Amino acid sequence: MATPALVVVIVASIVSLSVLAVAIVLVVTQVKHLVAGLSRVQQELDPHLAKLSTAAEETQRRLEQVSEAGRALSDGGTNTSARD
Numbered sequence: 886m887a888t889p890a891l892v893v894v895i896v897a898s899i900v901s902l903s904v905l906a907v908a909i910v911l912v913v914t915q916v917k918h919l920v921a922g923l924s925r926v927q928q929e930l931d932p933h934l935a936k937l938s939t940a941a942e943e944t945q946r947r948l949e950q951v952s953e954a955g956r957a958l959s960d961g962g963t964n965t966s967a968r969d
Contacts, residue, residue: 887895
């Protein structure tokens with residue numbers, strides 16, 4: 886037969902496990918909400934990031950053109966850079 890101390894330990898264990906299970910369910914629910922929020926943010930940012938990438942490529946191309954023009958001017962109009 887179970888002693889009162891053993892019953893208390895069993896009840897406390899059951900209560901602890903129940904609280905732990907509820908806490909796990911709450912954490913999983915919060916993580917699902919966070920993942921959904923991150924997905925929405927990513928969907929909103931993707932078009933903007935694509936535009937930034939395109940702008941960066943265009944800026945890089947223009948910088949290369951300006952650099953080549955600067956080299957041509959410093960060479961006195963003769964395009965004798967190290968790449969030729």
